[in-house]
Amino acid sequence: MSETALEQCLEKMRAADINQAAIDNFRHYWQLCASGATGIIGEDTIRPLLDPPRLDQLEVDEADARAAIQQTVMIKLNGGLGTSMGLEAAKTLLPVRDGRTFLDLIVAQVLDARQRYDARLPLVFMNSFRTRDDSLAHLAGHPGLAVDGLPLDFLQNAEPKILADGLGPVSWPADPALEWCPPGHGDLYPALWGTGLIDALIGAGFRYASVANGDNLGAAPNATLAGWFAASGAPYAAEVCPRTVNDRKGGHLAIRVSDGQLILRDTAQTAPEEMHYFTDEHRHPYFHANNLWLDLVQVRDILVARHGVLGLPLIRNEKTVDPSDPTSPKVIQLESAMGAAIEVFPGATAIAVGRDRFLPVKTTNELLLLRSDVFDLGADGRLRSTVDRIPEVDLGADYKLIDDFDRLVTVVPSLRGAESLRVRGPWYFDAPARVTGAVDLPDAGEPRHYR
Structure with a gap:
């Protein structure tokens, strides 16, 4: 060159x-x-x-x-x-x-x-x-x-x-x-x-x-x-x-x-x-x-x-x-x-x-985890896990951008009992809810509410 x-x-x-x-x-x-x-x-x-x-x-x-x-x-x-x-x-x-x-x-x-x-x-x-x-x-x-x-x-x-x-x-x-x-x-x-x-x-x-x-x-x-x-x-x-x-x-x-x-x-x-x-x-x-x-x-x-x-x-x-x-x-x-x-x-x-x-936030998947009850926030600014195994979270394309994530997730669900959460399509998390076990929310073709 x-x-x-x-x-x-x-x-x-x-x-x-x-x-x-x-x-x-x-x-x-x-x-x-x-x-x-x-x-x-x-x-x-x-x-x-x-x-x-x-x-x-x-x-x-x-x-x-x-x-x-x-x-x-x-x-x-x-x-x-x-x-x-x-x-x-x-x-x-x-x-x-x-x-x-x-x-x-x-x-x-x-x-x-x-x-x-x-x-x-x-x-x-x-x-x-x-x-x-x-x-x-x-x-x-x-x-x-x-x-x-x-x-x-x-x-x-x-x-x-x-x-x-x-x-x-x-x-x-x-x-x-x-x-x-x-x-x-x-x-x-x-x-x-x-x-x-x-x-x-x-x-x-x-x-x-x-x-x-x-x-x-x-x-x-x-x-x-x-x-x-x-x-x-x-x-x-x-x-x-x-x-x-x-x-x-x-x-x-x-x-x-x-x-x-x-x-x-x-x-x-x-x-x-x-x-x-x-x-x-x-x-x-x-x-x-x-x-x-x-x-x-x-x-x-x-x-x-x-x-x-x-x-x-x-x-x-x-x-x-x-x-x-x-x-x-x-x-x-x-x-x-x-x-x-x-x-x-x-x-x-x-x-x-x-x-x-090692608790990096590269996507909204990790941000959801940090905002959830999977972690307790101490007075010393440290996040400590409340579970033996961190659940896997895959929110899908509808949540990729922070503005969409904040619009769809106004109330963070409890994830302490979750093994995994997979979301496809727009699901609103706008009321107290609990995720237990392995949860797969399919794309229903229109917005849904998770309860």
């Missing part, structure tokens, strides 16, 4: 005052893309991760746990708009329980841990240019949240979408904002580096970071995990959960045969003819929860050595420039996954945690 196309992209980034670390990383991934790199990880190059240490079997001295959490910062990824649910603002602004949003519950979790462990425990969000203003405005309702002069957020970088044909920057005058995209959550590292935040955190006396998605309310502050990670001396650790038959889509950790290094493999890095290996929960028994632990000093050392470019595996995300218009030009978004950084750090490790630390 033409170097002219690359220079056009880089000039566009410079004109937008994008920091040099982001520009250097974009150049790296553009060149990978132009060379035809696919990022595919063959099954014959890895072996499964079978026996990581388990959180429920850890023995961590209480004083060590307290000391570690006092040196920890909580970083939440908050760049997603939840467009698949029809949202145009940060997904974390969605109400979860009693009118309280994801952001409100995250704040409650952190404030509770600060008091319990007498810890400063900064809370910092990685926002995107699309989520920053609304999120900070909402967080202003929690005065005193910032600590030690540290910011409440740092900005995820932006990069140009590139044309699938020629790899030059796309132009879309109808909505110039659509010419840009975030580089995936692998941008965490160059964003920490390029903004100077990693130096500020270390300078303020913080050594460890607990990183998780903002829509995962299970990833609350955990002193035991902090104590284990500090004692491990590892530069990096990933939380994994046991897979079930319903966990076939998420990425998993594996051990690279050539050097014994832990790596992350996602769906996009698996050849179609090897997907049966990827989805086999017996062959690869743990999935990646996207909850990470970082030793900030060791991460900074690697960033310094690599001049801010970790060189994570490329993810080619092919879309149209306007996601709502399938006839708009085809583009490629150059992305990376933050969990893929595990392969950059010799000595990186993993720990198996319970499903209580």
Whole structure:
């Protein structure tokens, strides 16, 4: 591909005052893309991760746990708009329980841990240019949240979408904002580096970071995990959960045969003819929860050595420039996954945690569960399961968008006695009701009411 196309992209980034670390990383991934790199990880190059240490079997001295959490910062990824649910603002602004949003519950979790462990425990969000203003405005309702002069957020970088044909920057005058995209959550590292935040955190006396998605309310502050990670001396650790038959889509950790290094493999890095290996929960028994632990000093050392470019595996995300218009030009978004950084750090490790630390909301199916009596909400902002097995929920296309979901579900049914709930067609949940056992509501051709 033409170097002219690359220079056009880089000039566009410079004109937008994008920091040099982001520009250097974009150049790296553009060149990978132009060379035809696919990022595919063959099954014959890895072996499964079978026996990581388990959180429920850890023995961590209480004083060590307290000391570690006092040196920890909580970083939440908050760049997603939840467009698949029809949202145009940060997904974390969605109400979860009693009118309280994801952001409100995250704040409650952190404030509770600060008091319990007498810890400063900064809370910092990685926002995107699309989520920053609304999120900070909402967080202003929690005065005193910032600590030690540290910011409440740092900005995820932006990069140009590139044309699938020629790899030059796309132009879309109808909505110039659509010419840009975030580089995936692998941008965490160059964003920490390029903004100077990693130096500020270390300078303020913080050594460890607990990183998780903002829509995962299970990833609350955990002193035991902090104590284990500090004692491990590892530069990096990933939380994994046991897979079930319903966990076939998420990425998993594996051990690279050539050097014994832990790596992350996602769906996009698996050849179609090897997907049966990827989805086999017996062959690869743990999935990646996207909850990470970082030793900030060791991460900074690697960033310094690599001049801010970790060189994570490329993810080619092919879309149209306007996601709502399938006839708009085809583009490629150059992305990376933050969990893929595990392969950059010799000595990186993993720990198996319970499903209580993995409660993400990707669709309205999960939102219904969190709003239901399947979970109790504690004063500490944590959601705790009230059942032995979380029921499976499949609401169907009529509930995909949040406006339709809120219109059809005005009274959340009891799901404590449910094994599964499958809904097809528009059913109104607008009065107290109970779902027991396996319930399948068929499309009746017209709206119905569940009683």
